[in-house]
Amino acid sequence: MSNEEKVQAKVEVPMITFKVDGQTVSVPKTLPHPVTGKPEPISIIQACAYVGINIPHLCYHPKLPVAGNCRMCLIEYGMPVLDRERKPVLNPDGSPQIRKMPRQAIACATPVTPGMEVYTQTEGVIRSRKAVLEFLALNHPLDCPICDKAGECKLQEYVHQYGQETSHFFETKLEKPKKKAISSKIVLDNERCILCTRCIRFTEDIAKVPALGILNRGAHNTISNYPGTEFEHNYTLNTVDICPVGALTSRDFRFQMRTWFLSETPSICPNCATGCNILIHSRNGHIYRLTPRENDAVNSCWMCDSGRLNYKWVNDSRRLSNVLWSEAGRRDEINWETAISKISAALKSSTKGSTAILVSARQSTEEIFLVSKLAKLLEAQTDSRPRIGEGDFLLLNPDMNPNSKAIQIFGLASATPGANVSKIAKAIESGAIRNLIAIGENPVEMGIEPGLLSRLDLFVVCDILGNKSTLEAQYLLPGASFAEKQGTFINAKGRIQRFGKAFEPMGEARPEYWILSSLLSALTDKPWPNTPEEIFNMMAAELPAFNGMTWAKLGTAGMNLLSTTNTTEK
Amino acid sequence: MHETDSMVMEFSVPNTLESEIDELITHYPEKRSVTLMALHALQAHFGFVSDAGIEWIAQKLDQTPLAVLELVTFYPMFSREPLGKFHFRICRTLSCALNGSEKIYWALCEQLGLDKNVHKRQTTPDGRFTVEFVECLACCNKGPVLFLNEDFHENMTEESVSKLLTICNGDNSSERKGTGK
Ligand code: SF4
Ligand code: SF4
Ligand code: FES
Ligand code: FES
Numbered sequence: 001m002s003n004e005e006k007v008q009a010k011v012e013v014p015m016i017t018f019k020v021d022g023q024t025v026s027v028p029k030t031l032p033h034p035v036t037g038k039p040e041p042i043s044i045i046q047a048c049a050y051v052g053i054n055i056p057h058l059c060y061h062p063k064l065p066v067a068g069n070c071r072m073c074l075i076e077y078g079m080p081v082l083d084r085e086r087k088p089v090l091n092p093d094g095s096p097q098i099r100k101m102p103r104q105a106i107a108c109a110t111p112v113t114p115g116m117e118v119y120t121q122t123e124g125v126i127r128s129r130k131a132v133l134e135f136l137a138l139n140h141p142l143d144c145p146i147c148d149k150a151g152e153c154k155l156q157e158y159v160h161q162y163g164q165e166t167s168h169f170f171e172t173k174l175e176k177p178k179k180k181a182i183s184s185k186i187v188l189d190n191e192r193c194i195l196c197t198r199c200i201r202f203t204e205d206i207a208k209v210p211a212l213g214i215l216n217r218g219a220h221n222t223i224s225n226y227p228g229t230e231f232e233h234n235y236t237l238n239t240v241d242i243c244p245v246g247a248l249t250s251r252d253f254r255f256q257m258r259t260w261f262l263s264e265t266p267s268i269c270p271n272c273a274t275g276c277n278i279l280i281h282s283r284n285g286h287i288y289r290l291t292p293r294e295n296d297a298v299n300s301c302w303m304c305d306s307g308r309l310n311y312k313w314v315n316d317s318r319r320l321s322n323v324l325w326s327e328a329g330r331r332d333e334i335n336w337e338t339a340i341s342k343i344s345a346a347l348k349s350s351t352k353g354s355t356a357i358l359v360s361a362r363q364s365t366e367e368i369f370l371v372s373k374l375a376k377l378l379e380a381q382t383d384s385r386p387r388i389g390e391g392d393f394l395l396l397n398p399d400m401n402p403n404s405k406a407i408q409i410f411g412l413a414s415a416t417p418g419a420n421v422s423k424i425a426k427a428i429e430s431g432a433i434r435n436l437i438a439i440g441e442n443p444v445e446m447g448i449e450p451g452l453l454s455r456l457d458l459f460v461v462c463d464i465l466g467n468k469s470t471l472e473a474q475y476l477l478p479g480a481s482f483a484e485k486q487g488t489f490i491n492a493k494g495r496i497q498r499f500g501k502a503f504e505p506m507g508e509a510r511p512e513y514w515i516l517s518s519l520l521s522a523l524t525d526k527p528w529p530n531t532p533e534e535i536f537n538m539m540a541a542e543l544p545a546f547n548g549m550t551w552a553k554l555g556t557a558g559m560n561l562l563s564t565t566n567t568t569e570k
Numbered sequence: 571m572h573e574t575d576s577m578v579m580e581f582s583v584p585n586t587l588e589s590e591i592d593e594l595i596t597h598y599p600e601k602r603s604v605t606l607m608a609l610h611a612l613q614a615h616f617g618f619v620s621d622a623g624i625e626w627i628a629q630k631l632d633q634t635p636l637a638v639l640e641l642v643t644f645y646p647m648f649s650r651e652p653l654g655k656f657h658f659r660i661c662r663t664l665s666c667a668l669n670g671s672e673k674i675y676w677a678l679c680e681q682l683g684l685d686k687n688v689h690k691r692q693t694t695p696d697g698r699f700t701v702e703f704v705e706c707l708a709c710c711n712k713g714p715v716l717f718l719n720e721d722f723h724e725n726m727t728e729e730s731v732s733k734l735l736t737i738c739n740g741d742n743s744s745e746r747k748g749t750g751k
Contacts, residue, residue, distance in 0.1 A: 213636040215643040226636040227621075 321507025364487025
């Protein structure tokens with residue numbers, strides 16, 4: 001994507017010097033337009049953000065074209081006085097003379113010019129902020145106690161900062177549609193809307209579906225879709241994130257939890273090979289929502305709706321949560337130690353090459369790395385199941401596995417992933433394969449019949465939810481979801497990114513890297529690293545593609561692998 | 571589109587109107603700029619702007635129906651409901667208001683059985699009369715003034731407006747008068 005180019009452009013463009021609140025700073029002269037990518041003169045709001053000064057704003061969003069309609073970002077500024085030859089007039093002390101402009105300007109739509117002085121904290125500026133907020137509150141219902149946005153609402157934040165306790169307005173507030181279902185995923189409260197048009201700009205300029213507009217005039221302005229149509233595409237919920245107030249609410253999250261009770265864990269969406277950076281919002285071991293986390297090298301500020309809403313399975317009460325052992329038609333709960341020692345004993349006593357391992361491309365890189373070690377040790381045949389869906393132009397990748405790259409790097413799948421399965425089935429039939437280990441994969445669904453599975457000496461399944469294969473498993477090991485462990489995924493472009501742990505695994509479930517590390521330790525009679533960090537560092541030291549990376553260096557934004565970096569991309 | 575097919579089928583733009591709009595298109599640098607004029611033309615022909623009309627214009631001018639609806643709802647001169655055969659538009663901007671335009675409005679409403687306290691466009695149940703307040707009609711020295719369809723009437727009094735009503739009541743032709751261009 002051109003995002004990386006954009007970041008580069010930021011470094012290469014010439015700088016411009018101006019003063020803000022008495023401090024002289026240099027910023028890039030231009031920044032790429034958020035949609036076209038064309039360089040544009042840097043605006044005051046962008047320049048201030050660049051040097052860490054935040055100017056209150058509502059309609060401005062760094063990833064959207066500028067609208068300049070809310071007036072929240074008003075500032076005062078001055079320009080150098082020029083003489084007839086357009087040379088700066090100097091003060092007796094040699095400093096340039098500045099003429100303060102008589103009128104305030106909106107920082108989001110005013111470009112920085114050389115020598116300009118910007119004042120963001122004057123009495124006049126504060127007065128404007130108060131006035132703009134008073135206007136915005138005129139017809140606002142102020143129903144924060146029942147608003148989903150409360151706690152993360154920009155209007156609330158600014159009113160808290162600059163608001164006044166009384167209003168000059170005693171008339172009745174306008175009434176507008178209060179809970180308009182504009183789509184299957186979103187409810188719109190037109191009374192809370194401050195008409196910033198962020199939602200309109202997002203759907204038109206980013207998602208390229210011009211589905212929202214403004215009806216009526218003046219104070220009666222109403223955000224709307226075309227009557228009779230629904231606001232439906234795979235990116236609509238991003239409008240809920242960027243709506244600065246609680247006008248657009250997600251049906252999924254509506255009235256579920258007060259935002260301030262949620263803890264945020266940086267993570268990676270596990271639903272496709274794009275690897276959008278996300279935040280898991282959870283409380284007491286329960287996910288309430290996923291939201292995008294900004295990463296310009298991957299997903300900007302966005303994520304798709306299908307990825308965002310696919311998390312319910314993590315808290316599914318039917319999750320596998322006990323270690324089970326079946327023998328002679330009985331199924332018993334056993335503890336992890338017993339399970340690991342029994343499985344390793346069975347593997348130790350079997351001949352090399354008599355094991356097959358099916359490992360999912362949904363496992364973490366560390367887990368896939370350990371599987372490769374296990375496969376090497378047992379001289380096992382391996383494969384992994386491809387999951388192909390429909391991609392789109394914005395983010396969604398047709399590869400619905402988050403970590404196919406890792407499977408590929410460690411050579412755990414056949415050239416056409418899944419093609420080995422029929423060979424493995426035949427080898428089970430002929431008796432050449434006696435042991436089958438499935439990690440996050442469902443062998444029955446991949447084409448190994450239950451009848452064949454019953455011929456195995458050892459059949460281990462490690463999974464999260466029950467399926468036809470977990471019913472057949474001799475050892476059923478409950479694994480951890482992406483929210484319950486740390487790890488990394490390597491996205492389709494070869495960027496390796498860390499996901500964090502939001503809460504403990506359900507019941508007895510354990511992260512698969514721990515299970516694999518325990519099994520390797522038992523098989524080799526020496527301890528294997530058993531934390532994601534240690535496993536990662538071991539792996540990074542072994543593979544040149546990791547180019548000296550460490551867990552710590554990955555940070556929350558991830559890094560590009562060397563050899564898998566897609567060089568053909570323009 | 572989403573509208574019932576029958577509605578779309580019932581709606582048809584006569585060739586003369588379509589060629590009028592085609593001709594309008596040639597006057598503007600881009601099709602989008604014709605939207606307002608096309609809406610006027612449609613309203614003049616049909617007496618109001620229907621959903622089907624909005625969708626027809628959108629298609630004709632490569633716009634989304636929403637973009638056309640935005641315009642229709644922005645300008646008070648467009649009506650989404652059929653207007654009466656006789657359309658009274660009474661100015662209520664300062665000069666006319668000072669000269670008693672409210673009295674004219676009340677007189678009309680009372681005689682037509684409409685609610686004089688409602689300040690929105692109202693049409694009689696038989697669909698013959700529409701009455702509404704509008705802003706300055708640019709004849710402020712002769713207030714109160716009103717438009718009856720496209721005809722201008724100055725210095726109105728309660729008596730003169732009653733006379734106008736009598737004339738309207740005597741007109742039994744089905745044609746809408748003065749709605750041409
Ligand atoms: S719904 Fe939200 S994002 Fe859209 S215009 Fe209103 S306040 Fe802005
Ligand atoms: S595009 Fe892919 S990675 Fe991004 S949110 Fe959607 S499913 Fe998740
Ligand atoms: S942020 Fe500048 S006008 Fe809204
Ligand atoms: S005020 Fe009535 S015509 Fe101008």
